[in-house]
Amino acid sequence: MAEQDEKKYQYLGAQEHINLPSHKLQTISCISHPTYDLILFCRDCNDLICSKCLTNSHQRHSMCDIDVIHSEKLKVLSNQGDKINKQYLPFVSSEKSKFKEMLSLHTISYESEREKITEKDGKLKDEISKWTSLLLREKEKDYLMAKEYIDKNISLLEEKMKELKSSATLTEEYRKNNNIKNVCHISDGVQNYVEEFVIERHPLPFLTLTFKEESDNACELQNMFGKLEPGFLRNAEHAEFVSEKLSYTTNLNLVGKVSTGENTIWIKNTKKAILQEIKLENEIYIEEEVKDIQIRDMVALKSGELLLILVNNPTIKIRKKGEKKMENFFNFNKSWLYANVFPTTVHVLNNNRVVVGTTEVKEQPGREIITGQVVVLTENGKNIRITSNTNRDIIVLERPQKGNRRLRSLDNEGNIKWDYTGIEIQKQKQCFDPWDVVTTSHDNIITCDFSNENLHILNSKGNVINCIRLTPLDIYRPVSMAIMKNETLIIGCGSTTDNAKIHKLQIRSKE
Template sequence: MSFESNQDQSDIGAQDVVRKKLATHRCSSHPSIDLSIFCRQCNKLICPVCITHEHQQHIMCDVKTIHHEKLGILADKDHLITNKFIPFFTEESSKLDKILVTHQDHCGKMKLKIEEHDRKFKEEITKRTNALLQTFENYLHTTNEEVKNRKSKLENKLSNLKKNHEIIDQIKESDDIRKICKTADDMLDYVSNVNISSAPLPLKNKEYKEGNIKTGIISSLIGSLQPITLPDTAQVHFKVLKTYVTDLDAIGKVISKEKTWIKTSTGSVLRKIDLHDELRPLWEKKIQVRDIAINSFGDVFLAIENNPQLKIVRNGENEIKDFYKFPKPSFFGKRQVPVALHWYKENQILAGTIAKEANTETLADNVQRQLVCLSEDQQQLKVYECDQDGKRLFNFPFRITSDSNGDIVFLDKLSNQSGRIVSMTTEGTIKWAYNPINGTRSGHLFDPWDIVVTSHDNVIICETRNNAFHVLNCDGQIMTCQQTDSLGIKYPASMDINKNGLLILGCGTEYEQTAKLHTLEFKGC
């Protein structure tokens, strides 16, 4: 048996609670004795006699100690409810209101276009025109119903959160330790089951395309409806929360899960670090790494410079081991070497590859380049290279990620100073490509260096030379473009989204050994 003394603790909020004399309760097993001890292992109040029976060797504490701890838990969970959950779901409700107004405005404009076009040949095509109008009415009705249903669910969640907030306020003043313990346990279960993931807004709608009134075909005279995605009403914001200064010249890659891994762009440093109040190095290796990926178990995969052997560092270990070696071609040609990596669909790894010893700055047309999907047991599942017409899908797959639908999103380097972002289905069909004619600065080409996909399937792109973020929606349409200078960030070069939903951003320098690592909060995407 281990018994904890009633030490003066300072758990969150508990120290501010007015101390009251607690009501006493009798033991159900020993009715003449008060419940004066709390068994941590069984999570219940017991009496001194109970200790000699089924609670031997258990860890215990007195009632005052557990009372203080449970009040601290209640204060902590109440803080989460009032300062995080309620504001979050209130904002979600507001976003739905705004997108509904956007749909109403859009549908109104489209209906006016249809009505104006209908006026020109009303007698011949009234029936079909009315059908098109009804389509928008139905579409708006469907959207309205969806918004109403989702708002109703949000209101229920908000109502439950507020009720639990009131329950906590009431129970904090109670002298009934059993009620306090039960309520604290209930709130632990309740808060752990609160899901604050943001569901995508209903952005899908139709666009009316006017027909050619010179043709004799009625369907083309009336026009047709084309699927579009309305602009997201949410404003995209970035905010720097923390900045760390390293002794590196540039952070060419960052992966942040339980721990954070970084590698230099030009040097030969691979480093495992811990990010808290200060940056704390945990492990380092001198090795030229092209890219890094990490799986759900914490195993780290490494693409080594000009090396066909894909490496792995198992979670909890510091030894770099072989994982998979890209095979020799059957006839002519060179082995493929991995240059970009991404952990895909929980049990696969995507590797962007080029022929060994190829000059990545000026890839010759005859140099083979592929995107290879490997299984956990090191089997090649699929290889992407060309489309159905034999046209090459990409020039140089520099970075790879994916969205919630399993579509592959990759950064395709077109030259040493330009690139594009491409979304491709698992069948190898290009869905969209983003390649603005100019970068964010006059006279500069669009030169992306890393990409991440958010929980809403929006894409964040960083441009190192142009000091910019580009944010695209799930259809590859631009949502915003922001200069990072306004955030105090220069040369953004690598990104990842950590388990807390924060953007971890690695930067370059002008040849100094002071590359920065930033933690950013982002909203609206």
């Protein structure tokens, strides 16, 4: 009987217990001691117990009455239910609505572009028909003019042939005539005709209009007809920026880098050799300033520590929270591939691995060979020649001295997934000029174009979602960016004087 009761109640416990009506709790037997009822809740073990359990193994544990835990668990259920109904379901529903809206926009775009292509086809057919008629009329006119000229010359030549045949007939007739008077008369006449006859060639009409077929080259056909090219869906800016932005004035001429930690914001200026920890509230507050430090790149860790790459220094430094002295974090020594290796940029992945972009200077007689690499530092400090960890792709911003500047996506095998070199924008005078790149919580990629003062927003596949002009927002010369936890985009700018701006823009999804 005890075994049957144990099987009967082995799946009964806190879950069934808290689902009972609040006015009366069902009596449930203990699985370990079937003759005893569950009367208490052990907070240390998170389990319902009987009096026998209490005396055996729970004597020093924190206890409460089952009515109390019942009330607490009901409250937890209520809170979680509210969170599901008021937060999660509306969010998922909103995301679903966005995709439905995107489908609607793509459908409208498809029908609109198809109509344009069909309309272009009809117009081209009409133009081709008109052009065909014009060519045929011109060719017919050319033919009729040639025919008229040829017919006229044929008539003249036929008249001459008639005269020549008549003269030839007379000569034959009078060659046998014995009338001297007639022979002399005809002979003199024929002689005068022959002597006055002019042998001339009538010019033949070689000139004519010929039809020259144009090339069937696909590019020429595209230029004539049109082509499909990347564009934006209208009214589909699901990543937009609040027009009400906050702006702050620094004492620097350029905010060369912005890095955000858990509760910190760091900015730097390499030429002035300044590092500042700041707060952005109603005004900008400088919490700490370090001078005489030329920083090439930096990244703030969640722990509050700061990784620093110094100019022309092979060692990555770490500045721990609350300490002014820097320590060595990782050193790229010359023995590695027999080259002088210098870190140039640093980033921390979601799994806390550190990704470092490097420049290798290989010394050879009479010249130096410079190459770029991406290195992942593992937890034990060993460097491995791979471009990414196993969880995330790496987006690399490349600014070569020659060639196009670009964003490049690399997979975990080091293969190139895609390159982005900008898009054609009307009235854009400068080439694509990216200076910094960040990733949002939705894996969208944002890069700031310094020369053209734009923000390019891409999805994880490298396709353009939007391109936003910054000048209407009074943002000029964007140099650096960072994203805070609440999806706030911080943009650091350059200036001709020591008053470079920092701007805060809230990224939000269009509902």
